[in-house]
Amino acid sequence: MYIPIVFIISQLLLLSVNCCEELSESKLDYLEELVNSNFEKSRTYKQPIDNSEFFKNGGSFDTIHDYGTYDFIVVGxxxxxxxxxxxxxxxxxxxxxxLEAGNYDDDLTDIPYIYRVLQLSARNWGYFTVPQKNGLFGFKNHQSPYIMGKVLGGTGTVNGIAYLRGNRGDYDKWASLGNPGWSFDDILPYFKKMENFQSNNIDLKYRGFGGPLNVAYKEPKEDLSRLKSLTTNLGIKYIEDYNAKDQIGFSRSQKNIQCGKRVSGATAYVRPSMQRHNFNVTLKSLVTKIIIDKSTKTAKGVEFVRNGKKYRAFAKKEVVISGGAINSPQILMLSGIGPEDELKKHSIPVVKVSPVGKYLKDHYSFKVYYRSNETIPLKSFRELLKEYIQGRGMLTNLDNTLTYTFINTKNKSSSVPNLEFVLLGTTPVPNVIPQLSNYIEKIDQFNSKINEQTDYAIEVYILHPKSVGTIKLKSNDPKDFPLIDTAIFEAPEDLQLLYESTEILSEFEKTDFAKALNFTRLDFEFCNQHERDSKPYWYCAIQHLADPTYHMSSTVKMGPQQDPFAVVDNKLRVYGVKNLRVADCSVMPSTISGHNNAPAFLIGEKAADLIKADHGIPVETGICC
Known part of the structure; x- marks a missing residue:
């Protein structure tokens, strides 16, 4: 295979990069104080119950201030x-x-391990699901937190930094559903364009280098040779790169990190562009409405609230909504674009009847813990910070993710998985970070028995659940949070599939790897009224502990006009309203066999080219449109 000289040079440069910052005592003092102070704040942080913070400071909303006219306004x-x-x-x-509702990212958000502290801060919107009928039994009122980033970089600044594109079959399905231009062959150039994959074993047919978005492995890399028993005992093969040709099998986890620091849309795209004279980034601004000329059905701009004042900004060409799968449908509905009954219920004048918020999809996951016979010694947090500054160690790999395994339990010959198993190693970190949760007492008691120095875990994800949820409005007031119904286990097949995944876990417990570490599964004592390992026992455990994974999509679904759930076309233009697009995971026609951050980046890259092409700007040959 021909290897471009530019690739060889780039890889040599990567290998020669020194990620070590100066290990000064002042730098360590600063980071230690920054982390410890935010640890303490997170322990007493109170989640907001609405958007009231934007409407304070004694501002008057009778006066609307002009924020100028732009060619394009991007919301989120x-x-x-x-x-x-x-x-x-x-x-x-x-x-x-x-326009972004949150504030800047910073040195704290750069540290991957600190993501749970970020989720217990103003960088998370503070959303909860509505009470669930068929799951979340281990949560108070059957409601779980739903984490979404309110910060420059969005959820990519507070998430698990996992980089999983999904499967060829996922994107080919998008195209087959009536979305030309979104097949795997169509979107692969965008993945390659945005990536800078740091690996000494890269398949150039599928992976990119030299792009703004760094993808790397934690350093030092874990020795996966002891996991060969997954192949010998379970028949699950090792694959070098689950983001390349094959996905079925197990592989080392890839992260959006560079020199151990988080890489996000903020660090890779916005910050490097902020010196441009034509780029205005306005933070701490809550968009409350799209300004639409009702006679021509044309988006003209947006209204937003900042520092207790209301503003209007106008767009000569387009408004692009990128608020995410919760906020984008909320903004559309507040602007009169949505289901007729929902708009009339809240006395919102109807601009365009549209199935906004009616097709919520998500992944659901369930975690099982194993006590091992090894005890990893604790290092001081200062020592861990030293390693972090050098671009390595525990703080660069939250939850110590070791491998991702993808299988299809329904069709062994399929190249598209239906389940994902994430193997998590011990996390011997002395500062125990509070977890954003809403657990009932007996679940808290179970969690308190987990030992970070000895315990491994396997988290199972349903990749293509059948259940369909909704986003609705609580009222026509933008101060109110939307109503998030993830409808977990509304389709009984989803609960059954997670139960079937426990059979794989039982086989895993017999592998040489599990035996060598003397794995002992932690009992779900809150389900001991059932016979251990019986179907009622597992159903009880799953319905108590399984929760949405914050991979929401499809609430502003892309599809042909005859699709009863489609809101936007294949160019992401909102049906029935001119000069208005949506570009985020809300447009995904169906779930992917991965996590949603990679496709969110993809959608952003492709949307930018679609917009440029529609406005006469040449784009890179072979990518658009």
């Missing part, structure tokens, strides 16, 4: 919105406004 600086705004600002003659 998450993984997709960061890219859309940054790429559009590459056109010097265009003036871009990027």
């Amino acid at each position: 600086a998450g993984s997709a919105g960061s890219i859309v705004a940054s790429r559009l600002s590459e056109v010097e003659k265009w003036k871009i406004l990027l």
